[in-house]
Structures are given as structure tokens and as C-alpha cells.
Amino acid sequence: MERHDVTLTVNGRTSTVSVEPRKLLVDVLREDLGLVGTHIGCEHGVCGTCTVLRDGESIRSCTTFAVQVDGAELRTVEGLASGSELHPLQDEFWDKQGLQCGFCTPGMLMRACEIVEQKPDVTREEVREGIASNLCRCTGYQFITDAVCAAAARMKAGSTETTGAQA
Amino acid sequence: MKPPPFHYAAPTSVAEAVALLGEHADDDARALAGGQSLVPLMNFRLAQPGYLIDLRRIEELTRIRTDGDVLSIGAMVRLSRAEHSPEVALGAPLLAEALGYVAHPPIRNSGTVGGSIAHADPAAELPAVALALDAELVVVGPQGARTIAAADFFVGPFTTAIGAGEILTEVRFPRRDGGQAFVEFARTHGNFALVGVASVIETDGDAVTRAAIALSGVAPVPVRAAAAERALTGTVPDDASIRAAVDAAVAGLSPSGDAHGSTETRTDIARSYLRRGIELALTRAQDRR
Ligand SMILES: Cc1cc2nc3c(=O)[nH]c(=O)nc-3n(C[C@H](O)[C@H](O)[C@H](O)COP(=O)(O)OP(=O)(O)OC[C@H]3O[C@@H](n4cnc5c(N)ncnc54)[C@H](O)[C@@H]3O)c2cc1C
Ligand code: FES
Ligand code: FES
Numbered sequence: 001m002e003r004h005d006v007t008l009t010v011n012g013r014t015s016t017v018s019v020e021p022r023k024l025l026v027d028v029l030r031e032d033l034g035l036v037g038t039h040i041g042c043e044h045g046v047c048g049t050c051t052v053l054r055d056g057e058s059i060r061s062c063t064t065f066a067v068q069v070d071g072a073e074l075r076t077v078e079g080l081a082s083g084s085e086l087h088p089l090q091d092e093f094w095d096k097q098g099l100q101c102g103f104c105t106p107g108m109l110m111r112a113c114e115i116v117e118q119k120p121d122v123t124r125e126e127v128r129e130g131i132a133s134n135l136c137r138c139t140g141y142q143f144i145t146d147a148v149c150a151a152a153a154r155m156k157a158g159s160t161e162t163t164g165a166q167a
Numbered sequence: 168m169k170p171p172p173f174h175y176a177a178p179t180s181v182a183e184a185v186a187l188l189g190e191h192a193d194d195d196a197r198a199l200a201g202g203q204s205l206v207p208l209m210n211f212r213l214a215q216p217g218y219l220i221d222l223r224r225i226e227e228l229t230r231i232r233t234d235g236d237v238l239s240i241g242a243m244v245r246l247s248r249a250e251h252s253p254e255v256a257l258g259a260p261l262l263a264e265a266l267g268y269v270a271h272p273p274i275r276n277s278g279t280v281g282g283s284i285a286h287a288d289p290a291a292e293l294p295a296v297a298l299a300l301d302a303e304l305v306v307v308g309p310q311g312a313r314t315i316a317a318a319d320f321f322v323g324p325f326t327t328a329i330g331a332g333e334i335l336t337e338v339r340f341p342r343r344d345g346g347q348a349f350v351e352f353a354r355t356h357g358n359f360a361l362v363g364v365a366s367v368i369e370t371d372g373d374a375v376t377r378a379a380i381a382l383s384g385v386a387p388v389p390v391r392a393a394a395a396e397r398a399l400t401g402t403v404p405d406d407a408s409i410r411a412a413v414d415a416a417v418a419g420l421s422p423s424g425d426a427h428g429s430t431e432t433r434t435d436i437a438r439s440y441l442r443r444g445i446e447l448a449l450t451r452a453q454d455r456r
Pocket of ligand 2: 044049
């Protein structure tokens with residue numbers, strides 16, 4: 001079957017992979033790039049566990065062929081921490097018990113990342129509404145909401161105290 | 168499950184896309200927009216096109232323009248971009264409001280205005296909006312461009328008047344004065360509507376001069392609530408006349424039932440959401456004056 005070269009910049013690293021056009025972005029991330037943090041649940045766009053950021057916007061990597069994002073800038077859960085230092089979202093998910101089994105967590109974190117980056121002043125209600133796109137069967141969403149709100153507050157405080165500290 | 172194999176091309180012009188569609192007709196060639204309906208269908212192998220023509224590189228399909236009284240949205244404008252566009256808010260507030268009901272933001276970040284309308288899901292929001300605003304759908308094929316009125320566009324569930332070898336390039340929304348409102352009932356926000364109501368009501372201060380109301384989710388295609396439109400036009404609406412208009416519209420409906428709601432449930436929901444939609448559009452019409 002025909003193959004296409006797809007160039008992706010994922011978490012700041014650019015690579016070119018040769019893939020069949022039918023290969024889903026989530027499978028290219030996991031199989032070709034070894035980034036298995038992004039999970040696959042439903043493969044029809046409903047659960048959100050495969051959520052990644054494309055040019056800063058959350059998308060479903062299971063309803064996207066890799067060829068459709070040739071040339072794009074992507075961020076996955078592997079790109080959140082800087083070195084051994086967790087991203088405020090990861091830190092607060094840990095601290096507030098925003099996860100149990102952890103299956104939804106990578107997608108939830110990336111969706112949350114878009115929410116807090118688009119709106120540093122996000123309200124609790126907006127966080128609840130915002131993460132409704134992603135299914136979690138364990139947590140009841142309360143602790144996730146707490147974690148996202150706490151991270152948003154920390155990130156906002158951080159960005160007013162120091163500039164550019166937050167990657 | 169993984170999608171079946173297919174050939175893929177991402178042309179940079181409408182002419183090239185149309186030519187590819189024609190050349191690969193035997194392969195069941197299809198347009199690919201955001202993929203938010205097509206890719207899930209392919210993942211489950213409910214659709215198996217042999218050739219996909221990705222429209223994402225066609226610059227001219229990503230424009231939002233206002234020409235006089237017409238708002239034109241290129242087929243490849245992403246749903247989230249249209250949702251947050253000041254031009255859309257001004258030229259077609261009904262559309263801007265309805266977009267907030269289409270799935271969730273991560274889907275809207277990829278799905279397109281043209282894809283939603285071309286897909287023609289009977290429960291989708293945008294087809295009803297197109298119908299209520301008397302939108303014109305521009306399609307281009309080997310014979311050139313033609314324009315189809317929304318009233319003639321939706322011919323059945325997932326079936327439109329787009330011919331073989333044609334692609335949808337643009338949706339034109341004429342500007343309407345008066346109040347516009349989109350309301351819907353879904354099991355959870357972000358799900359497809361059980362019933363969606365798109366209303367555009369113009370008044371001369373007191374009396375209704377023009378009403379356009381379209382429903383999604385209640386028939387195989389989006390439908391105009393013509394009986395309600397007729398009943399409202401010319402009247403100074405009050406509680407009783409709105410009730411009469413809603414009853415008239417509902418009398419003509421028999422939505423098919425499924426696991427998510429019986430015929431009776433859907434009819435009841437249509438009754439109460441028609442009322443809400445009409446009242447909201449009327450309030451907004453009055454606020455504008
Ligand atoms: C979890 C989930 C929830 C959803 N909820 C809703 C909802 O509540 N309401 C709703 O309306 N939609 C909903 N959708 C569908 C979503 O909005 C789709 O994005 C949209 O309907 C299709 O747009 P697209 O650009 O992704 O089109 P695609 O999936 O790429 O294409 C859809 C179809 O249209 C054809 N097509 C696309 N563009 C053109 C064109 N320019 N010319 C000719 N043919 C074309 C394709 O060949 C294909 O047959 C949901 C989707 C998901 C995954
Ligand atoms: S795996 Fe992508 S949304 Fe469920
Ligand atoms: S933590 Fe288990 S699904 Fe969310």
C-alpha cells in the first residue's frame with residue numbers, strides 16, 4: 001500500500017515518518033514515535049483519552065489520520081514536564097488525587113492544558129464544562145476539577161511573578 | 168479496529184480536487200474535511216472509500232467574508248473558528264450560538280462547517296441553522312459552480328443534493344434582522360440533539376413580520392416548522408398565540424423513536440423547546456429595537 005512522508009514536530013522535536021494514509025495519529029505517536037503516554041479508548045472521538053494539542057488546540061488523535069497533520073506542531077503528555085519537574089497540572093493532579101486508574105489522565109491533562117492556557121482566569125464552572133469532553137470512569141470529576149483550578153491559579157501567579165518560567 | 172486502506176491526496180485547489188474526484192470515481196473517492204464524522208465511520212469500517220481527497224490545503228475554502236448582507240463561510244472553516252469569529256457573531260448570530268452545541272471543543276477544533284453540512288446528520292445543528300437562515304450552498308463540479316438553496320439541499324438522512332464529483336465550497340448566510348435563537352435538548356451537553364430548534368423572528372416592534380423556524384432531530388432531514396411560522400406572522404404574539412403556533416407545528420410532527428427517546432417523548436420535547444426558542448427569539452427581536 002502507498003506510503004506518505006509525514007513530518008511532525010512533537011514536544012519540540014521534529015521527525016519524519018513514512019506511513020500508510022490510513023494510520024491514525026494516535027498510532028503513529030505510539031508505534032512510530034514511541035510516545036505511549038497518549039491512550040486509545042474508543043476510537044470514535046467520544047472518550048477523549050487520545051487528546052493531544054495541535055498548534056495549541058486540543059484534538060482527538062484517534063479521529064485524525066497522521067497525514068492530515070503533516071507539518072503540524074503537536075504536544076503530548078510527554079511534553080508537559082520539564083526534566084524531572086512536573087508541570088503544575090501534573091503536580092496538582094497528583095496532589096489533589098485527580099486520578100485513580102490513570103487511563104483518562106493523559107487526555108485529561110492535555111485538554112486541561114488547553115483550557116488553562118487559553119484562559120488563565122478560568123472559573124470552576126468553565127473547568128467543569130471544559131473537561132466534560134473527556135470521560136473518566138473513576139474520579140467523579142470533582143478532584144480533577146480541583147486539580148485544574150489549583151494549577152490554573154498557580155500558573156497565573158507564576159506568570160505574573162516571573163515571566164517565561166512556565167514552559 | 169483500524170480503517171481499511173485507501174489512497175490519499177491533498178490538492179491545493181478546488182479544480183484539482185474536483186479533477187481527482189472525477190478520476191477516482193470508480194474507487195469511491197470522497198472528500199475529507201475535518202474527519203470528525205468520516206474517520207470514526209472508517210474506524211468501524213462503516214465507510215470504506217478507496218480514495219480520500221483531503222481539502223485542508225485549499226486556501227480559498229478557509230475564508231470567512233462579508234459581502235454586503237451576506238456572510239460567506241468557506242467549507243473548510245473549522246467549527247471552533249466560526250464559533251469565535253466576530254464576523255459570524257455579527258452576520259449570523261444564530262449560527263454562532265448553534266456552534267456551541269456541536270459536540271465538544273476538541274471535535275470543533277477539527278470539524279468544519281462544510282463537513283457538518285455535507286454530512287447531513289438529521290440530528291446535527293448546522294443543517295437546521297442553514298434551513299432557518301435560508302442559506303445558499305455553493306458546490307463545484309466538473310461543470311462548474313452551482314448554488315443550491317438550503318430548502319432543496321437536505322434530501323434524506325446523510326444525503327444531500329451534492330452530486331457525484333462535486334464538492335461543497337461555501338455556505339452563504341443572508342443577514343437577517345430581528346431576533347435569532349438556537350436551543351436544544353440533548354441527553355448531555357455535547358451530544359447530538361434529541362430536538363434542536365433554530366428560530367429567526369423579525370418584528371416591527373410589536374407584530375411579527377417574518378418568522379423562520381427549523382427543527383433538527385425530529386425527522387430524517389431538518390424541517391421548517393411552517394405551521395408555527397404562519398401562525399405567528401402578522402400577530403402581536405402573546406402567551407396564547409405562541410401556544411397555538413407551537414401546537415400547530417407539533418401536530419405536523421411524528422419523530423421516530425429510538426433508545427434515546429420514544430415518539431411521544433420527542434414530540435413533548437419539541438413542544439417545549441419550540442416554545443423556548445420562539446420566546447427567546449422574540450425577546451431578542453425586541454431587545455434589538
Ligand atoms: C464525539 C463526537 C460528537 C459529535 N457531536 C456532534 C453534535 O452534537 N452535532 C453535530 O452536528 N455533529 C457532531 N459531531 C460531528 C462533527 O461535528 C463533525 O465534525 C462534522 O459533522 C463533520 O465535519 P468534518 O469536517 O469533520 O467532516 P468529515 O468527517 O471530514 O466529512 C463528513 C462527510 O462529509 C463529506 N464532506 C466533507 N466536506 C465536504 C465538502 N466540502 N464537500 C463535499 N463533501 C464533503 C465527507 O466526504 C464525509 O462524507 C460529533 C462528532 C464526534 C466525533
Ligand atoms: S480514543 Fe480517541 S476519543 Fe476515545
Ligand atoms: S482515572 Fe480512571 S478513567 Fe479517569
